[in-house]
Amino acid sequence: MPELPEVETVRRGLSQLVVGYRINAVQELHPRVRKSSSLSPISAIEGARITGVNRRGKYLWFELDRPQVLAAHLGMSGQFLFQLKDRPPAKHVRALFQISKGPLKKELVFNDQRTFGWLSVEELDDGAPTSVAGIGLDPFDPLFGKNVTVKNYARRHLKIKTALLSQGIMSGVGNIYADEALWRAKVHPEVLTSDLSVKKIELVIDSAIAVMGEAILQGGTSFDDLYIDVNGESGFFEQSLAAYGQTDRPCPRCGSLIKRIVVGGRSSHYCPRCQRTR
């Protein structure tokens, strides 16, 4: 499932392979692939040259040689793929891009099994697409402020697990890295943010930064083929997971068996010994 490290891996792959290319043709192949708030059909960007690929949290956007951008969210299973000869064709292609640079021609596919992902033509507003306006900065953003973020967590009355998943406060963390960050910080997922000390909240944020930074170096986490990078490669961070998906397996720190509970409708994995309610 694409969270910040996976989306960043995709962004880096795209950045390397599409910047400088011109978008010659776009086909929308599924009725839900275009976000309803898109300024226009995606084909309106035909003729534009891609000048960069940017990201905030789990949101991606292609910068073009015109005021509009092509914004994208991978949802649960979205993928940008270059169709390679030695790989089976993608099965859930929702949009198709014909791009070229001089004599070089490429086909970029937007593939999405569960159709929660989307594409959208948008204006930039304060450096980010309009649909990204309400999304908090992610901790890798140069403008990210840790002290402000700590305060924003502290004044809410949310379970810390729910707070980490709230993209409006700090973006990029999903279910996997939320569980891993809380395990590293030794914080129980159900503790209220308003009950945590400033120091503890800081530790949770630092842990999220550390675990996502390490995951980026490993190309992200791939449990199955729902997450692969633009070249179809899996990430290798799964072997480093201490808590997520480790139900009934020993905690790497103390040996207690990892527990699974539901918090805010999402599965939460934690060590009952290392991560106490208080």
Next chain:
DNA sequence: ATTTTTGTTCGGGC
């Protein structure tokens, strides 16, 4: 056939 999975949005309740 039913359950499980997850990011985001939306509606209800307080």
Next chain:
DNA sequence: CGCCCGAACAAAAA
């Protein structure tokens, strides 16, 4: 009105 919670959405694998 603001805040928080839970349901809904899709689709496929187990």
